[in-house]
Amino acid sequence: MAAEPVWSVDPRTGKPREQVAVEAGAEDVDRAVRAAHGVRESLADRAVRAAFLRTAADLLDGARERIVETADAETALGPVRLTGELARTTAQLRSFAEVVEEGSFLDIRIDAPDPGATPPRPDMRRWKIPLGVVAVYAASNFPLAFSVPGGDTASALAAGCPVVVKAHPDHPATSELCASLLRGAAAKSGLPEDVVGLVHGFDAGVALVRHPLVAAAGFTGSVRGGRALFDAAAARPVPIPFHGELGSLNPVVLTTAAVAERAEELGAGLAGSMTLGQGQFCTKPGFVLAPTGEAGDRFVDALGAGLSATGPGVMLDRRMRDAFVAGVTERAALAGVGTPVAPGAGDAHTVSAGVLAVDAALLAEGDRHDLLLEECFGPVTVVARYSSRTEITEVLSRLPGNLTATLHIATEATGATEATETAEATEATGATEAGGDADAASLLAELTPLAGRVLVNGWPTGVAVAPAQHHGGPYPATTSTATSVGATAIERWLRPFTYQSTPDHLLPPELRDGNPLGLPRR
Incomplete structure (x- = not known):
């Protein structure tokens, strides 16, 4: 059976603009996820990750006119709105680069051994490590800031997780363009391009959340669609975190x-x-x-x-x-x-x-x-x-x-x-x-x-990208207590991990005696 074409459609007329891709089948999704999983260790170096995020921001800014023109043709949101959204998107990437470099997101906690404590306390060193491949489901209403180069992608990459994005059907050409720029930024930063993958199609979205190598998912969209994916994530043999933003009356x-x-x-x-x-x-x-x-x-x-x-x-x-x-x-x-x-x-x-x-x-x-x-x-x-x-x-x-x-x-x-x-x-x-x-x-x-x-005494239609921001809420606003905007969005893609009684030379540099990297610690 031939793959279904993916068309870019002009919402002002309802007419197709161009075919930009084909819908991904199960084999395509498997290939994209396995490719991302295979290169996850390439994101281990925080300095490389930070450089990658900044390079991605620079390439997106450099393609501003083309991105805005393409996104406007597919969404009718207008050049002024989209220019602002692109600026927000690139600022977000640079902000996460700073988060990666500063290092407090690792939440390093070190307990010295104390044999006299009750019970005795061994040497314990705790930090946070990346979960693995993250599935990102792009939003319809923000073709940049909540889509391929948006906050879920930026925060996952900052955490050290490769991403596979399921493009939104309302802006497939914008998605392809932005994905190519992100993959180009990876290559320019010395990383494999497969740290960012892209798939199209409804069936691809379902297959993505069910793939055994996908470790977590981020979604922005409708209550119906988000709940279906949330349920699928929970029904897996190994359930995964699903951070969905579904709907809000405000x-x-x-x-x-x-x-x-x-x-x-x-x-x-x-x-x-x-x-x-x-x-x-x-x-x-x-x-x-x-x-x-x-x-x-x-x-x-x-x-x-x-x-x-x-x-x-x-x-x-x-x-x-x-x-x-x-x-x-x-x-x-x-x-x-x-x-x-x-x-x-x-x-x-x-x-x-x-x-x-x-x-x-x-x-x-x-x-x-x-x-x-x-x-x-x-x-x-x-x-x-x-x-x-x-x-x-x-x-x-x-x-x-x-x-x-x-x-x-x-x-x-x-x-x-x-x-x-x-x-x-x-x-x-x-x-x-x-x-x-x-x-x-x-x-x-x-x-x-x-x-x-x-x-x-304000109006809610403005979400600042700031450390104190919280963009989430009780169900059905979101399926978890996490935020999708701001510095702490990175926490969604990390899990705590403790080394106990581990010789110093076997520890990662972030946890070694003397704090050789100068990171915040407790």
Whole structure:
């Protein structure tokens, strides 16, 4: 049976651009994984790894125009957005080069022997070692930063793990181009090109996670697809870690005090955040709790004005467009749901941004409106109007896990008297005080279990690549407690290992007496 062709498709027209590859069969996947496994020791030298990551960044930057042009033709994300995403991608590679050189990610811990301890303690030296070949599943909405040269690949290579990437079908030409640049960077750094492999096709993705030489996997995509791969990883004869980012509603709570202070600013800010990248960001704020009353009405009006000023846009592919149109149509048909600005189809290839409005009491009283508490990928958000503090708690208690949660409070500090008022007094004051800034601490405490990152007075559609970043959250946001962004993303591809009573000359240099490499140790 002939291999199926892999086509690059223009989402603006729905027409094929070019055939760029063929789908990988089981033998192709086996060959790619075995090749990667066979060269894993070549990544043992940290200096070589760091140089490789920097060279990869330089080659990607050097091919900027070609990469941006190719990615735009396949995703319709636009040159400005893609130029910024490429800069983020190369900065991420260089950041991990610094992590590799600095060495604290090895988490070196040395215990001197103590025969007099109870029980006696031998000489023990602990550090972290790479797991092996990592399968990376590229994301649709970030053709660079979360795809072939993205964070999963960069962090795995930094850990000393070769990667085999399963390309996303929405940008196969971009994937081929970036993979060739990474493989070229490997050769230029004195490494085998097979430290980076690439395969295409749905069946290849399944075969990849099941391959016995694949030691871990990283995924960014849908709940359905991610859960299927997660289950496959767990069902293997030897299960492997599966770090999947699946879906997130990213709830926002607007206190009455915040809306009274700056309703128009909040409406405009939400409109900009939820339509960024046509609402195709994993951190899009898709659910908002806003107060009833005149200030809340002004917020909804400002949000509607911002959305109305946003023209129709192209989504990443026809399947996602059709799913968005079907999803918002089904949600808008629920009893009690209004459409201050109706989301849906633009023309044959575009969608229009919109907002769905509902009373929070309807969400709190049962499961008839649970669909509104599920992510709808694309430029839409749900605004639930609350009239009491109790309704906020009731709705939050029904939300699934998320990447982010956001709290907007008044920028003027509340006094100590307000901050210490009792819950009974707060509830009795009604909508004016309910959810106000005197209750900010308890709202923050309620949001904390729902997400991996909580923002105050900001918008979540911006994920800084920084050591303190955490891009993960309770299921279904992610399948593990790890982050896929920031320096600690490297920890996903390492495992602790201890040498006990081992002669110094047999230890790796990182663990020898005298600390010859000058690494951080405990």
